[in-house]
Amino acid sequence: MDNNRQLTPAEQRRKEVFDAKCEEMYEKGYTKSDLTFSVTKANMYAVIIMLPFLIGFMVWFFVVNLNRLSFHYGLIDFLILIVCMVLLTIIHELIHGITWAAFANRHFKSIEFGVVWKMLTPYCTCSDTLTKLQYIIGAAMPTIIVGIIPAIIAIYCNHFLLFLVFWVLIAGGGGDALIILKILQHRSKGKECVYLDHPYECGVVVFEKDS
């Protein structure tokens, strides 16, 4: 973890809310474990974890469309492609927010959207605790809805450009997949476990206690 990184005002504010929440949980008898990555490590692992899926989807496209391949695209098509990717990246974050808001105690009041301007990366974060399944559903939902499902449709419609858009969106789900994997790998120390987004690192913390 990079402890020297200067927090943005939004991160600093979220850290204070997070610290207060941690105190509240300690008082209730929970212990805390970090399931986080620094942003640099997350980006590297995210690529590695998605590579088999990305290769698999590409092979799938070419196997299905082998006898009917056509690539007649112009500059305008590629401009549309880039605009679509930007819009869908925003929709990706909105889907995280909507799904987690459905589960969170304070619903949309717990959800915050923002942009890490240094890396031009939009994000969505939830300041309420969630169960393991709720967290995982919210983390996976965007890549399923604006990634996997439309990519499969594009494969069977033989539309390479659309396929490429959603293929990139699947790649963009690498960070989420990484967090899900980390949650699934964690050996639970208690019967009661709740998950909370980390205020500025990539990942979550888990609070556990024996009921």
Ligand SMILES: [Zn+2]
């Ligand atoms: Zn995401």
